[in-house]
Amino acid sequence: MAVPSPTADKSALRAEGLRRRRDYAASLTPELRDTLERRLAEVVLPHLIHAGIVGAYHPLRDEISPLPLLSLLDPGQRVGFPWFAERDSRFLWREGPATEASPWGVLQPAAEAEALAPHVVLVPLVLADRCGTRIGHGKGHYDRALAHLRESGGPVFTVGLAWDAQVSDAPLPAEPWDMKLDAIATPKEWISCG
Secondary structure, three states: OOOOOOOOOOHHHHHHHHHHHHHHHOOOOOHHHHHHHHHHHHHHHHHHHHOOOOOOOOOOOOOOOOHHHHOOOOOEEEEEEOOOOOOOOEEEEEEEOEEEEEEOOEOOOOOOOEEOOOOOOEHHHHHOOOOOOOEEOOOOHHHHHHHHHHHHOOOEEEEOOOHHHEEOOOOOOOOOOOOOOOOEEEEEEEEEOO
């Protein structure tokens, strides 16, 4: 995928990435979208076999969905979703199901659901490069939550989930606080970023 020059600011890259993601998702028939999301599940599932706790997300309208993948996990594997106390707070992962509206309008677990420390986190994105640099929506929610999870001492493996059109061959700019992805998965490929 061609993106603006690496020297372009992240706001311009984010805007272009959001447009590309939106246009790509809008171009898919419901059947093709379902096929691609099931293919993503096949690409990622082998990498989750030993994950006792998986951090996931409820997708926004044009984000690729991890939900078909979650339906294939073993019954003993637990799934946590982001839970926000307030719009700008650092989120926690709480055990699903996600049934209540978050301050952002996306479904999240109930406040009483158990807080979890995922071993693997499935991360939504706007753009990512093949080295694991990720551009998200610009609020820093995942960077703060992942930094906290890693500072708490447990190992965590991050996998960015994306449509193929969201992966840049050109390097993307990164800030010192940006948390790099360990891998990126699309319906076509698994990209190790280590």
